[in-house]
Amino acid sequence: MIRGLLVCLIMTCAAIARAQDCYYYWVHQCIEVVDASQRQLQQYVLISPAVNYLQTQGQQCSDAVSERQQVISAELLARFNQAASEISACQIPVSELPARVYDKPHQATWHYNRSRKASQQKTVIPLEGLPIL
Numbered sequence: 001m002i003r004g005l006l007v008c009l010i011m012t013c014a015a016i017a018r019a020q021d022c023y024y025y026w027v028h029q030c031i032e033v034v035d036a037s038q039r040q041l042q043q044y045v046l047i048s049p050a051v052n053y054l055q056t057q058g059q060q061c062s063d064a065v066s067e068r069q070q071v072i073s074a075e076l077l078a079r080f081n082q083a084a085s086e087i088s089a090c091q092i093p094v095s096e097l098p099a100r101v102y103d104k105p106h107q108a109t110w111h112y113n114r115s116r117k118a119s120q121q122k123t124v125i126p127l128e129g130l131p132i133l
Contacts, residue, residue, distance in 0.1 A: 022054040022061035023108035024099040026130065027115050028080055032089030043122045044087050046080055047115055051108045054133050062101045068133040069099055075131050083127055 025048040034040040056064035069076070077094055084090035102108035118124045 020056045020059070020061060020064075020103065021105070022056055022064060022101060022103060023051050023105055024054060024061075024065050024101045024133070025051050025108070025112050025115075026076065026080070026097055026099055028084070028094055028097060030084065030087055030090035041121060042089065044089050045115060045122060045124045046083050046090075047112075047124060047126055048130055049126045049128050051105075051112045052132055061103045065099045065101045065133060072131040072133065073097075079127055079130055083125060087125075 027045060027047045029046070030044045032042040032044070034042050054061070054065060054068070059067075076097060080094045080097055084094060100108075100111060102111070116124050116126070
């Protein structure tokens with residue numbers, strides 16, 4: 001019985017110390033009301049050019065991304081605000097830009113591709129040259 005408890009304890013410690021794969025991207029949207037009486041909207045989506053990868057050591061993905069994003073926050077906000085200033089629907093400057101964080105690559109890819117899907121009422125603007133964590 002003690003042997004079983006030791007094995008469980010060792011496996012738990014190893015799992016905690018193990019590196020975790022994280023996937024993240026940034027996205028911000030602005031909505032313009034084209035015709036309120038007919039509920040016509042135009043959506044503008046500013047988004048990272050791709051899903052980014054980050055490997056953490058013993059931290060939750062959301063905590064690790066938030067911590068590392070603080071260092072590049074000013075540069076990141078400047079890039080998003082520069083792009084947003086060229087869109088009439090984005091009148092309020094971006095003051096906070098939390099990353100969309102996932103611990104499974106297929107979840108990150110599915111959500112990212114869904115955000116990037118353009119339509120007649122949705123314009124997608126990928127932002128090149130964003131800093132990486």
